[in-house]
Amino acid sequence: MTKVLVLGGRFGALTPAYTLKRLVGSKAEIKLINESRFSWLRLDLPHVSIGVKDVDEFKLDLSQALPEKGIEFQEGKVIKIDAKNNEVIYKKPDGSIEEEEYDYVIVGIGAHLGTELIKGWDKYGYSVCEPEFALKLRDRLATFQGGNITIGSGYFYQGHNPRPKVPENLAPFSDAACEGPVFEMSLMLHGYFKKNGMLDKVKMTVYSPGEYLSDLSSDARKAVGEIYKEFGITLIQNFRVREITEHEIIDEKGNRIPSDLSIILPPYTGNPALKNSTPDLVDDAGFIPTDLNMVSIKYDNVYASGDANAITVPKLAYLAVKTGRIAAQHLANRLGVPTKVDKYDPAVVCIADNPLEGYGVAVSDNTMYKGTHSTAVPSPVNSLKKELFVKYFMWSKGDLALEKYFGEW
Numbered sequence: 554m555t556k557v558l559v560l561g562g563r564f565g566a567l568t569p570a571y572t573l574k575r576l577v578g579s580k581a582e583i584k585l586i587n588e589s590r591f592s593w594l595r596l597d598l599p600h601v602s603i604g605v606k607d608v609d610e611f612k613l614d615l616s617q618a619l620p621e622k623g624i625e626f627q628e629g630k631v632i633k634i635d636a637k638n639n640e641v642i643y644k645k646p647d648g649s650i651e652e653e654e655y656d657y658v659i660v661g662i663g664a665h666l667g668t669e670l671i672k673g674w675d676k677y678g679y680s681v682c683e684p685e686f687a688l689k690l691r692d693r694l695a696t697f698q699g700g701n702i703t704i705g706s707g708y709f710y711q712g713h714n715p716r717p718k719v720p721e722n723l724a725p726f727s728d729a730a731c732e733g734p735v736f737e738m739s740l741m742l743h744g745y746f747k748k749n750g751m752l753d754k755v756k757m758t759v760y761s762p763g764e765y766l767s768d769l770s771s772d773a774r775k776a777v778g779e780i781y782k783e784f785g786i787t788l789i790q791n792f793r794v795r796e797i798t799e800h801e802i803i804d805e806k807g808n809r810i811p812s813d814l815s816i817i818l819p820p821y822t823g824n825p826a827l828k829n830s831t832p833d834l835v836d837d838a839g840f841i842p843t844d845l846n847m848v849s850i851k852y853d854n855v856y857a858s859g860d861a862n863a864i865t866v867p868k869l870a871y872l873a874v875k876t877g878r879i880a881a882q883h884l885a886n887r888l889g890v891p892t893k894v895d896k897y898d899p900a901v902v903c904i905a906d907n908p909l910e911g912y913g914v915a916v917s918d919n920t921m922y923k924g925t926h927s928t929a930v931p932s933p934v935n936s937l938k939k940e941l942f943v944k945y946f947m948w949s950k951g952d953l954a955l956e957k958y959f960g961e962w
């Protein structure tokens with residue numbers, strides 16, 4: 554029987570695994586390998602940091618969820634993919650090394666968050682990208698007495714060569730991998746300090762390694778600038794953070810911003826397991842270049858989906874789901890099940906939530922890809938929409954079969 558390995562355990566892996574299973578049934582043996590038995594939904598980790606949610610609300614047990622739908626689960630950390638010999642090499646929880654062959658592999662192991670690239674991170678850095686980061690920030694905020702807060706993204710070490718085999722406008726370049734959470738955190742902290750009666754004790758600065766929210770239209774960026782003016786938030790652009798100290802952040806040129814609490818979306822680089830794989834599988838940063846069907850430009854039986862794919866810019870769950878679904882649809886045809894393959898029409902779609910002030914800003918924008926659509930709408934309904942999306946994700950155990958009916962998320 555045809556064997557399909559799916560690597561990863563969030564949007565970029567769960568979507569293709571569930572979709573493929575639904576499409577091909579028993580025509581293929583599908584096995585998903587993730588480094589942990591558990592998977593945490595990232596979208597609500599900012600909510601954990603301000604204390605309105607707990608991490609256990611977003612914890613999926615993959616060892617239960619996947620077998621219930623006929624997908625085998627294996628806990629293991631992928632060390633590398635040997636694309637020439639059709640093998641995934643991974644380390645099992647007992648420490649043994651397994652070399653497993655595949656007919657097809659779908660790679661959804663995401664990007665690497667390069668905290669090691671920022672000096673002083675371990676001592677002074679805070680973030681929300683993983684459950685332990687969000688909990689650490691929650692504890693810090695609970696004892697914060699006031700002062701300077703900075704929020705920003707590290708630089709995005711994006712690949713330049715070889716390029717994906719797609720029209721240039723569909724795989725743009727960006728200095729930041731994903732600034733939505735920076736925007737969301739700046740709104741949320743305004744709500745947090747307002748609720749705690751501490752707004753006058755806090756000075757917030759938002760910074761960007763390039764032009765802030767460059768994935769949105771200039772009108773949307775202007776609207777964000779207006780919100781920041783109203784909130785008294787300073788915006789600094791072209792600041793590539795290199796070091797954090799106790800009371801400052803410092804960029805590559807030596808510029809400094811006062812910072813008693815430094816919240817960073819770490820620099821994104823290619824996943825170490827991919828950098829360690831067959832060299833021509835990946836680009837010069839460790840992401841997999843593909844065509845519009847999410848097939849590797851070098852290895853016909855390798856698919857890439859989500860943040861691990863070079864074409865997904867910015868690194869967004871919305872794009873991870875799109876690319877994951879396309880990969881599964883395309884593969885289903887090759888496994889003998891005629892299936893319509895969606896067109897890859899990227900857009901920046903997300904909701905920056907501010908639950909403590911009772912609204913969210915819904916963004917839907919394709920101008921980065923030379924489209925003309927751009928909306929950024931603040932509304933209480935958006936906060937509710939995000940909440941419903943998270944509930945749906947948890948209820949379906951990450952199987953977003955009905956996601957397209959949500960329209961925005």
Ligand SMILES: Cc1cc2nc3c(=O)[nH]c(=O)nc-3n(C[C@H](O)[C@H](O)[C@H](O)COP(=O)(O)OP(=O)(O)OC[C@H]3O[C@@H](n4cnc5c(N)ncnc54)[C@H](O)[C@@H]3O)c2cc1C
Nearest residue numbers: 561562563564565588630631662663859860868869870871
């Ligand atoms: C704080 C935050 C908030 C966000 N909010 C939004 C939002 O509101 N809307 C939106 O659209 N996007 C949002 N994003 C972006 C979104 O979370 C990512 O684009 C999305 O999670 C990408 O999914 P992925 O599965 O491709 O990669 P990842 O989420 O990085 O998942 C990778 C998976 O692979 C596993 N893995 C990694 N390496 C290995 C290995 N060597 N072996 C085995 N397993 C491995 C990991 O454990 C993980 O399970 C947010 C991002 C952050 C950081």
